[in-house]
Amino acid sequence: GHLHNSEAFNYGVETWEAYKRGGLSKDLVEEQRKVQEADLLIFQFPLFWFNMPAILKGWMDRVWVQGFAYDLSKSYDGGLLQDKLSLFSFTTGGSKEKYAIRGDIRYLLWPMQHGIMHFCGVKVLEPHICYAPENVSEEKRKEMLTAWTQRLKTLWKEEPIDCSPEWYFK
């Protein structure tokens, strides 16, 4: 459709306005419908550069537009996607020990859990991390799958975690 402001193009404002007048492209509307209907969002991906792969990041950038996922006056516990749960489940290249040295896991979770989910009001379940599946035995890999299968069975009984604990705020 036409631009809301053709004098000064602002991507964020244009998608916000397009969302409000139902002018987003069909694939985005469809993805937003899926998010809206979901009670639980599981993000499963291989960790690339301490974050999600670009294709998933692009899904966040394009689908979670202002008006749908957040509003500057409605964020964090008052966010637009309240009453939903999310879970980040990812595989890493490095071992658990390597990530533990610098507390990397806590810091890399912050932008995703706090910066995206919490910002939009989505509650967060304990992340599910499979460390270095490429470098462990076939048996270990099967154990990882079994553990995930087991966890899924009782996922609904889990309580959200505090993804923005006090120690971050110093």
Place this chain on the structure above:
Amino acid sequence: GHLHNSEAFNYGVETWEAYKRGGLSKDLVEEQRKVQEADLLIFQFPLFWFNMPAILKGWMDRVWVQGFAYDLSKSYDGGLLQDKLSLFSFTTGGSKEKYAIRGDIRYLLWPMQHGIMHFCGVKVLEPHICYAPENVSEEKRKEMLTAWTQRLKTLWKEEPIDCSPEWYFK
């Protein structure tokens, strides 16, 4: 070209092997050449969801392959892209005050500065952050541009910062 291992496809291994035998696609080789020739890499972008926009994240995911940017035995201070400098220069949607409440800026810089640059041996200059340019006066925006112009003039005299300070490691 042909797959290194067609029995079990592993994206990371395939790009690594392709890099070694010169089998990466031309656009990647060209981007790697630019990185190789550069003394200073300036990443300029609008902050999207506490990280770089997907299109830039995709550039990192695709261009900075194992063998070129890092090697599991050669990382951090011994990384493959030593003797290069980097600088993250970005604009935000929210105000400085909003980001300051939770120390968000420190945490969102970690994956980019420590997780990518430091991991590959690239030194990091003080980030350059323009807060909420959309919401400030035209005069303030001009000041932001002037400050950046001024900084660029003496950038070569700046010393790298410690992007992985001790307080992270608790």
